[in-house]
Amino acid sequence: MAKLELEASERDAGGSGPQMPASRHYRKARHDRGAETRHRLLLAALDAFGRYGFEAASTRDIAKRADANLAAIVYHFGSKEALHRAVTEYVIEQITRHMHTEQAEARDYLNGSPDKAGARIMLRKLIRWKVQSMLREEEAELWSRFILREQMDPSSTFDAVYEHLCSDQDPLNGLIGILFDLAPQSDEAIVRSATIMGQIFIFHIGRPMILRRLGRNALGDEELDLIARVVEENIDRIVGFALPLETAA
Amino acid sequence: MAKLELEASERDAGGSGPQMPASRHYRKARHDRGAETRHRLLLAALDAFGRYGFEAASTRDIAKRADANLAAIVYHFGSKEALHRAVTEYVIEQITRHMHTEQAEARDYLNGSPDKAGARIMLRKLIRWKVQSMLREEEAELWSRFILREQMDPSSTFDAVYEHLCSDQDPLNGLIGILFDLAPQSDEAIVRSATIMGQIFIFHIGRPMILRRLGRNALGDEELDLIARVVEENIDRIVGFALPLETAA
DNA sequence: CGATATATCAATCGATCGATTGATTTTGTC
DNA sequence: GACAAAATCAATCGATCGATTGATATATCG
Numbered sequence: 001m002a003k004l005e006l007e008a009s010e011r012d013a014g015g016s017g018p019q020m021p022a023s024r025h026y027r028k029a030r031h032d033r034g035a036e037t038r039h040r041l042l043l044a045a046l047d048a049f050g051r052y053g054f055e056a057a058s059t060r061d062i063a064k065r066a067d068a069n070l071a072a073i074v075y076h077f078g079s080k081e082a083l084h085r086a087v088t089e090y091v092i093e094q095i096t097r098h099m100h101t102e103q104a105e106a107r108d109y110l111n112g113s114p115d116k117a118g119a120r121i122m123l124r125k126l127i128r129w130k131v132q133s134m135l136r137e138e139e140a141e142l143w144s145r146f147i148l149r150e151q152m153d154p155s156s157t158f159d160a161v162y163e164h165l166c167s168d169q170d171p172l173n174g175l176i177g178i179l180f181d182l183a184p185q186s187d188e189a190i191v192r193s194a195t196i197m198g199q200i201f202i203f204h205i206g207r208p209m210i211l212r213r214l215g216r217n218a219l220g221d222e223e224l225d226l227i228a229r230v231v232e233e234n235i236d237r238i239v240g241f242a243l244p245l246e247t248a249a
Numbered sequence: 250m251a252k253l254e255l256e257a258s259e260r261d262a263g264g265s266g267p268q269m270p271a272s273r274h275y276r277k278a279r280h281d282r283g284a285e286t287r288h289r290l291l292l293a294a295l296d297a298f299g300r301y302g303f304e305a306a307s308t309r310d311i312a313k314r315a316d317a318n319l320a321a322i323v324y325h326f327g328s329k330e331a332l333h334r335a336v337t338e339y340v341i342e343q344i345t346r347h348m349h350t351e352q353a354e355a356r357d358y359l360n361g362s363p364d365k366a367g368a369r370i371m372l373r374k375l376i377r378w379k380v381q382s383m384l385r386e387e388e389a390e391l392w393s394r395f396i397l398r399e400q401m402d403p404s405s406t407f408d409a410v411y412e413h414l415c416s417d418q419d420p421l422n423g424l425i426g427i428l429f430d431l432a433p434q435s436d437e438a439i440v441r442s443a444t445i446m447g448q449i450f451i452f453h454i455g456r457p458m459i460l461r462r463l464g465r466n467a468l469g470d471e472e473l474d475l476i477a478r479v480v481e482e483n484i485d486r487i488v489g490f491a492l493p494l495e496t497a498a
Numbered sequence: 499c500g501a502t503a504t505a506t507c508a509a510t511c512g513a514t515c516g517a518t519t520g521a522t523t524t525t526g527t528c
Numbered sequence: 529g530a531c532a533a534a535a536t537c538a539a540t541c542g543a544t545c546g547a548t549t550g551a552t553a554t555a556t557c558g
Contacts, residue, residue: 033524034535051401056304059516069537071518076535080516145401151457152300152394162461187472190462191479194455195448202447205454208400212411213439223436230440237486282554283505308546318507320548325505329546 038076040066043142046087050145053153054084088150088157091143092164098137099169102129106171110178119178120239126172127196127235131228134200135219144204172196179239196238199231287325289315292391295336299394302402303333337399337406340392341413347386348418351378355420359427368427369488375421376445376484380477383449384468393453421445428488445487448480 044066048057059080063070077083102125109122134140147165150158172193177184180192203210207219214223293315297306308329312319326332351374358371383389396414399407421442426433429441452459456468463472 037535053302053305055515056302058514060514069535070516071538072536074517148397148454149401151455152398158457162458187463187475188479190459191472191476192483194451194459195479195483198447198449198451198455199444200447201451201455202443205397206400206443206447206450208407209411210439210443214436223440226436227440230437230444234441234444234483234487237489238483240486286505304545307544309544318505319546320508321506323547 034076037066037068037072041068041073041076041083042087042090045083046090046139046142046146049084049087050142050149053149054080059083085157087146088160091146092161094139095143095165096169098133098140099130102126103169103171106175110171110174114174114178116179119175123172123175123179123239124232124236126175128228128232131200131231135203135224135227141204141207144201148201148205176239192238196235199234203227283325286315286317286321290317290322290325290332291336291339294332295339295388295391295395298333298336299391299398302398303329308332334406336395337409340395341410343388344392344414345418347382347389348379351375352418352420355424359420359423363423363427365428368424372421372424372428372488373481373485375424377477377481380449380480384452384473384476390453390456393450397450397454425488441487445484448483452476 041062044062045057048062048065051057059073060070062083063073066072073080073083077086106122106126109118114122134144147161150161170193173189174184176182176192176196177186177189180189182189182192203219211217211219216223219227290311293311294306297311297314300306308322309319311332312322315321322329322332326335355371355375358367363371383393396410399410419442422438423433425431425441425445426435426438429438431438431441452468460466460468465472468476
């Protein structure tokens with residue numbers, strides 16, 4: 001379950017760290033308590049930062065929810081700020097890992113000699129995969145909330161998130177560009193991509209409201225299938241005009 | 250500019266208020282300082298609560314940004330919590346006011362004998378109006394951020410926002426229902442409405458990221474026109490299948 | 499002008515925040 | 529078992545939080 005390592009990605013957290021988990025050339029424990037505590041703190045912080053924001057999320061609450069001592073945060077990460085950076089890195093790493101295969105495939109296709117028919121199929125595949133992974137993966141709601149929270153106070157780690165997850169890592173713009181005869185970085189391609197991502201993000205950011213309208217307490221398989229079908233249908237229709245209708249499944 | 254009154258909508262803010270602006274049967278001042286201070290505090294709080302969240306937004310910061318004294322918050326509103334409630338009421342009031350005419354028109358249409366052709370035109374009108382008002386109105390980004398922030402910590406004033414802005418006030422579900430042969434409160438109608446709203450909300454919640462991709466510092470008329478065109482086109486195509494293509498402008 | 503309600507202000511309260519400390523427990527090597 | 533590094537813990541620090549206080553300033557009446 002806990003694949004994360006993170007190890008020493010933040011040495012001196014702003015100039016404070018007196019003692020840190022050296023992780024030098026020392027043997028690993030048979031049962032690494034430290035790594036487990038670190039991971040529990042990371043997940044608790046991911047939820048707390050995303051839900052309450054950086055300042056409102058108290059280290060005491062994070063430590064308590066991680067079943068760890070308050071001082072463990074400074075011990076394992078260096079400071080509250082460093083913990084926030086570690087969470088950012090974790091989110092980027094997780095999303096990148098989940099996206100890697102499909103995005104690489106789409107990028108490879110774009111680097112070849114793409115045409116509209118192929119781009120439409122590739123877009124459908126990418127969207128289907130984004131919807132599934134972003135809605136099925138349980139942690140994904142935490143990732144979305146954390147990232148969108150950063151947007152509201154665009155100072156902290158906004159740049160890192162942007163560079164790793166948005167700029168040119170995402171082949172969505174390229175596919176849209178081909179289908180609509182637009183330059184990949186043209187304003188319209190960017191706006192069109194945003195409207196597509198918005199249809200997915202709304203089910204993260206607005207989940208409480210949607211759950212209430214649906215009269216549910218959680219999104220079950222039935223609702224997730226419905227959401228996936230509607231989003232995929234919508235995008236199929238949006239890009240459908242670019243090509244004569246076909247039977248691509 | 251300041252139409253707001255709010256007057257005595259929160260009497261005793263949780264049982265604290267020793268002195269409050271009585272606003273009894275006393276004549277209004279020629280130059281009402283209190284109302285101005287109250288409104289400046291309200292706008293500053295709207296921005297701060299939406300941006301940093303309830304707890305992270307400090308009353309000292311709000312007072313400073315409103316060019317008012319710290320104690321003015323308790324004096325005019327009763328407490329930080331009451332200020333938050335007042336902001337919620339203000340947002341509901343503003344959105345309701347901006348939406349009133351168009352939503353009433355759509356509701357009237359739904360209460361008549363609606364057909365698909367009329368519903369499509371009505372939907373197009375409603376969407377166009379939502380896009381324009383939500384993107385053109387300068388305060389709208391603050392409203393969206395505030396509401397979406399509530400979603401992340403669905404405790405506080407979530408119910409009030411939901412009841413006034415979502416439940417059955419919004420005729421979007423009804424129009425979608427007619428166009429897709431769905432019951433207005435069916436799961437699919439709700440999900441379809443959400444994907445439509447997501448295409449608009451993304452430009453509020455993700456504005457910093459989109460601005461960066463566009464290489465802009467702000468959304469000018471040019472970009473707003475583009476966004477409006479793309480969103481309206483998308484929705485036209487999404488619902489277009491429900492009807493044979495026509496030339497309705 | 500007083501008289502009075504309205505409004506603003508600096509100073510201060512207890513509570514909680516992030517961070518630090520020194521002691522203690524756990525773990526692995528010799 | 530002796531020893532040290534890794535890890536956890538309770539207690540505590542100064543800073544800042546929301547809220548309160550009493551004094552002062554402003555505005556509208558008789």
